[in-house]
Amino acid sequence: MKYNRYTLVVLATIILSSFSVDAQKKQAIVIQDQGSFAVGGSVVTAPGTFDPIKHGAFNPANQSSEGQTLHGDHAYVFYQIPDKARKLPLVMWHGYGQFSKTWETTPDGREGYQNIFLRQRFPVYLIDQPRRGRAARGTVGGTIAAAPEDQLWFGIFRLGVGNEFYPGVQFSKDPEALNQYFRQMTPNIGPIDIEVNTKAVSALFDKIGEGILVTHSHSGGQGWMTAVKNKNIKAIVSYEPASNFLFPEGQVPETITYAGGSLRAVGVPMADFMKLTKIPIVIYYGDNIPSQPVENPGQEQWRAALTMAKRWAETVNKLGGDVTVVHLPEIGIKGNTHFPFSDLNNVEIAGLMSNWLKDKGLDK
């Protein structure tokens, strides 16, 4: 049998194509640069003079802060710039009780948004907000309770109720996945201070320039606030924003009450609000969010949030903005928890985000 050059090219193409699924999965990530830094924060100086001879030993019984400084309240950032990088980096900001791990390996050991978007040639910056994870050094002390509360978060994060998973939930039933999931909860090291947090993340955008902010839950509202502070935020992708929806003063909607709590909107001057109409924003919510009141507070909180998010989108869009709210079950994607980006179908969820970025011309 003889092959001409054309035949060989076709054959080679077929052979390469047959390997492409597996090859894609195991393809290397080519990193042009990676590293970490602290950004933002403040410095406290205790009065007096430090005496390095008298107080220079590590000895808790003979410690003195006199004349010493404390550097704290910064955010901590780990970044990776892939080869042939796209222009706008993705800056990923975790939610309440979480840290940068949110975006790394999923609880069941698959790739999270960090790797998925590096493979799509986006620079990826992972934030630990002030007083959390690797940014634990705050200027204000605190007490860590170490109270058992895994099942509380199992409910609020909508894996299920008590210890029972929702039917069809996009979460692995391997016990090790739940073990890893519970271990990615992490305490607040000192009080949460939204002004401290948004200042630090704004300082990050001052340092790196223009980028796309990706938020989750508690960082959703903080994300709107940071975008008001910093023009370098060119777009926001927000997963299940939980609180701090900003409305123009005088147009703040009624507080939404629900089983277990209430969700209050926040008024800001019109000039600040208008900044949110200048950038494209997409918001995603997962499954098991009821449309009518139920008795389970773990679901109720998200009924309130989704209701508020829709009102917010209407208000921003009426004033010329570009906010899209995607309730995943409404487009046929079922079973997602409060963490769609690490759920079993996270490649599909990432695909939605990629398409949105492309539609908005943010993937150049």
Added chain:
Amino acid sequence: MKYNRYTLVVLATIILSSFSVDAQKKQAIVIQDQGSFAVGGSVVTAPGTFDPIKHGAFNPANQSSEGQTLHGDHAYVFYQIPDKARKLPLVMWHGYGQFSKTWETTPDGREGYQNIFLRQRFPVYLIDQPRRGRAARGTVGGTIAAAPEDQLWFGIFRLGVGNEFYPGVQFSKDPEALNQYFRQMTPNIGPIDIEVNTKAVSALFDKIGEGILVTHSHSGGQGWMTAVKNKNIKAIVSYEPASNFLFPEGQVPETITYAGGSLRAVGVPMADFMKLTKIPIVIYYGDNIPSQPVENPGQEQWRAALTMAKRWAETVNKLGGDVTVVHLPEIGIKGNTHFPFSDLNNVEIAGLMSNWLKDKGLDK
């Protein structure tokens, strides 16, 4: 002017060579796999039954731990496997008041051991020990003081005394470098528990198999203890080990007292001690460690540690071990702080480690 083919090849070689220094600096790191996980730890379960309706809302005034679990006391690991990886990974464990940042970007913004050794094709695992950084979730609570103590650590970490750098110290005088350095200090989240820590790191070696442990300061002594627990630790590189030197019971040397404290050796059964004679170990200490007592506690602690390390090496080697203690100024390398791996000359310091790994056949 005419060129034949040979001339062109020579010219091209010369041109490529002239770019090689810059190219080397900016060469991409090819990552076959990267990710993160929690390892080790324990689970606490509060008595009673969790009621998801009554206690399922995030509401500090109505919280209850009844029937809930707490997953804590794990270590947290971020790993990267480079292309064409060498067989034995480097597992890097930070010291007191520090976390995985120790091994990442240096305070002055250059590459740290993470990138340096990835470029040498070693798999690199960075640990946050239990109750520190990304492994903050412990099973025991605690109080964070947020006390100013930067100058205490400036002294103990041997950058200088008070706020004055030592002459010739291998640390950038750019104020931003010191800012970053102080911000890589991080509090203990709950009490330090050496048994918890060494169990978690041993669990890591159970998971990943054979590897080389790289320790710093407080993890030095914990490293010996973990090597006693786990045969998968095939070698140890220890920077400025500070405490917990293990000796055979009955051969424990005298406690070394110094200005500001004392250093006590630890006795272990001979069978445990002998495990430390089966693996190659190298220890490095930097500069500004006096050979005779001085009044500055920031230096004295290290005079004690270096003295103890030399005694320890003698004891291990007498029983068939292979411990090398390198006091850097004695081989002509001056100005190093307590963090030689991130000092201005860290490429040279890494070179010593690479050569040692090669000499011991650990870089296959």
